Amino acid sequence: MLFYAFKTLSPASSPKPSSLLFSDLMLPVLSPMPSSHLHLLSPSSPKPLFRSFSSLRTPSQASTSVNNYNHLIQMLCKRGNLKQALDLLPHEPSPTQRTYEALILACVQRNSPGSAAVVHRHLSDDGFDQDPFISTKLVGMYSHFNALDDARKVFDKTSQKTIFLWNALLRALAVGDEGEEALLLFRDMVLVGIELDSCSYSFALKACVALRSCEVSAFERVREIHGHVLRHGFNSRVHVATTLVDCYAKLGCVSYARRLFDRMLARNVVSWSAMIACYAKSNNPFEALKLFEEMMVLEPDIEPNSVTMVSVLQACAGLAALGQGKIVHAYVLRRRLDSILSVVNALITMYVKCGTLVSARRVFDGMNGRRDVVSWNSMISGYGIHGFGTEAIQLYQEMLHDGIAPSTLTFLSILGACSHVKFVQQGKTLFESMIKEHGITPRAEHYACMVDLLGRAGQLDEAIKIIEEMRIEPGPTVWGSLLGACRIHGHVELAERACSHLFELEPMNAGNYVLLADIYAGAKMWEQMINVKKLLETRGLQKVPGCSWIEVNRKMHSFASVDFMDTHTEELHALLVQIVREMKGKGYIPNTDVVLYDLDQDEKEQILLGHSEKLAVAFGLINCRRGEVIRITKNLRLCEDCHSVTKFISKFARREILVRDVNRFHHFRDGVCSCSDYW
């Protein structure tokens, strides 16, 4: 039952205010310039810079101006002033290789495919289209624009194909989700006899992961390349070995990845971070934290970096390990990793998921102008899952006001927020504006949000209309939302319709069968219910066992739902029996409808008492100090009976209880829940 106890990290002695560190990073980086022109580089006066250089081109200074032109273009590129740099292109003499390199880089940085075409045309005219160095850069650039055809054209055109050029195209195809194409190219490289380097292997392995659509063959391909790596002695290269670990983990072979990791000869902070990230991503936050602790203990010379800390924070968020998360926060401050945006964003999410919205907001407010769209999305979704719909919408409007363009995820967060508080009209309006004002094409997930919003609010006809009008195939998320709504409103026919799709789309998802059985039970259609349960069994599936956990003094205590009490839970059981007796005196009737077994009333009540959340609440009542919020996390949705019992306890034990279920937070205080019984 005892999960872990951390001893390795101690709180920071004197954390530095984060704003100081941010300003360090904001200092502009200037490359060498003739000192007489330095004063022209102030950000407010880009134009005088240009004019002043034009005036330099007097006959007496012609020789300096030749160099200075290239220098100037490079300088403008570095400062992101691509337009002015392009204006200088037609001037004689033609730019050098380095100048074109700077121009290509600037096109990538400014995200400007239009400028890229201009640059490409110019360098071709100047004969650089056969320059393998420039071609490599061009392939990288087109890869950035996801213009893989253009990348390939550049590759084909260049007769002198260096390993850099091969690798650049290989990488472009792999990161462009063209795994099949990438692996064909890799095969060509082997056939042609190119001498592969460690980058080639890393990219080829990445390509296998991009094959995800067919995981079996992806696994085979990784094994093949793995064999190749071993035969050519590249397994001792840290990058290659790390990519292998990552690949196997991403294809679902986490334990095999771990074995590889354990056998690695030389491990750096990376390899460690990769393995920690694998656990954090594969829904195994506990293992992630354990491995992090191991790294801190066993490898004193390896210092965790921002990537490590993001994964560790993700793990804390997954576990809702607030105590641990705070220590990690202190460590982040001490190591000054809070200058890294992704780390700060991960901090926001950690506090949100640990139930301390106020701390999340404090971190967010401390970001003074350094917020990106991820920071906003994290905070907006935080308000959403805590049931603060109005605040979520308000923050969304502040975000627009700040000139940050909302992303597809912004709308998933904000629509989710509307759904939690039944803001049907606002949700509809936002969905419309997403399409019309922000030009975002809704994905299946957005439709799923709308179906959830309308369906849960009881507007099932509207929800169906949304599905029927969809221009894309409604995936499992959409039908799943509809099924969830049917459960709330006891709509059997629609549930059957949703399941006819779901059982085909995701036959191994036990949750769908359980929901349908639940809906049949609610309609007292026992025969149908038994049939669904049989179907579940014949497919070899099992209901996901309920599990709740609670952190007390930085130790995690987890509880599985049990059908009978054993010695470990005796004390908790006794407390619950006492509470229920009192509640019954005040009119509480156990909601045995949620028990889908064919048992008599007493037995059903026993099962209700064994629900993991009640055990965790009882444990919290005994072990948490008065005045302290009891924070519980649950792996499934909260059942009705646990919800009403927890409401009761919050009132009569005068305790604040915060429960995070799989969808949202429930804040119980004085007999009421923040979800207003709508969840």
Added chain:
DNA sequence: ATAGGGTTAG
């Protein structure tokens, strides 16, 4: 000249 691991939703 390329390269490994990470940030938001469900």
